[in-house]
Amino acid sequence: MAAAEPKPPAGVAAARRLARGCWSAFWDYETPKVIVVKNRRLGVVYRLVQLLILLYFVWYVFIVQKSYQDRETGPESSVITKVKGITSSEHKVWDVEEYVKPPEGGSVFSIITRIEVTPSQTLGTCPESVRVSNATCNSDEDCVAGELDMLGNGVRTGRCVPYYHGASKTCEVSGWCPVEDGASVSQFLGKMAPNFTILIKNSIHYPKFQFSKGNIENRKDSYLKHCMFDEVSHLYCPIFRLGFIVERAGENFTELAHTGGVIGVIINWDCDLDLPASNCNPKYSFRRLDPKHTPASSGYNFRFAKYYKINGSTTRTLIKAYGIRIDVIVHGQAGKFSLIPTIINLATALTSIGVGSFLCDWILLTFMNKNKVYSHKKFDKMVDTPDRGAGPGPWASEPSQQDSALTDPRGLAQL
Secondary structure, three states: OOOOOOOOOOHHHHHHHHHHHHHHHHHOOOOOOOOOOOOHHHHHHHHHHHHHHHHHHHHHHHHHEEEEEEEEEEEEEEEEEEEEEEEOOOOOOOEEHHHOOOOOOOEEEEEEEEEEEEEEEEEEEEEOOOOOOOOOOOOOOOOOOOEOOOOEEEEEEEEEEOOOOOOOOOEEEEEEOOHHHOOOOOEEEOOHHHHOOHHHHEEEEOOOOOOOEEOOOOOOOOOOHOOEEEOOHHHHHHHHHHHHHHHHOOHHHHHHHHHHHEEEEEEEEEOOOOOOHHHOEEEEEEEEEEOOOOOOOOOOOEEEEEEEEOEEEEEEEEEEEEEEEEEEEEEEEEEOOOOOHHHHHHHHHHHHHOHHHHHHHHHHHHHHHHHHHHHHHHHHOOOOOOOOOOOOOHHHOOOOHHHHHOOOOOHHHHH
């Protein structure tokens, strides 16, 4: 009789089984088990959730948001401005060179509408302004010589002198005299200002799509000399009256001209480059940018001085200017069909439809009367037991209760 072949060690057998399992997992195809639950209400919920998800992606994601497009935000932009018009105050006629600051024609500029002029200031000594903290005094002891207030108008001399008008006294300072409060004269320039015209020349470029466009009609005649902006008939004539801009921003021109303020002219270039270039048009909007309802910082003003010499001594005219500052702001985005975002959003849509299955599974496992039966059929629970086919023993001849449960179809019928 031939000798019995020796059994391999237990570790070797386990390794062989593991290797067979790994190869099987590599070559075999696995698909999830589908359980049909005949419940009309749950079926309606499932289809309704799928329909809502489908509508969201088709209508909002693809039609409204146009997520099938590759996008570029923030176009490269240039802005050139030019103001025209004349106005007058109580003492003189003002032209563009005097009431527009700065004169370079950039995207931010100011149109002066009211001024407070302090003429003929020279370097000397004079009473400090009563608006400066601790400037009022009764005697020289109240004024410290050499003291410098950062909000004042000069260095204190140590003397207490009568103010420009009234019975009050203030500390004397060395600086440009007389100070602004003592001799300023107000002049209003806003009488003709609503009729000032502002040309806003804007061109944009989207480098990703190599697309460029401007906001001026491409014509060789004298079109710009006779047109005025209109959203319907003259969209590509970017010449605006100052009064029109203030009105569209919802402000009162007379009030704004006295206190000053900041108005934003927003040009929006939203372009769908899947359509012809003629469909990419600028959209203008206007609004006030500064906090007009904050008493501490409402309005807009700035100071500048004009210097000249009289009898060899330097003299200046100090001007505190109130005006309407215009900020031209350009923004927008462009989009064009691209395969990559289309595939990504389609995959997201198909994946999101599975949310309906997750929701209905949660309802079945949590709220349905037969949730335990459903759980039993959905999840197969295996118990780790010794190998029943490896050799003789009590496990070799009789099937386990778990195997019976896996092949018993009665639970599914109860659903």
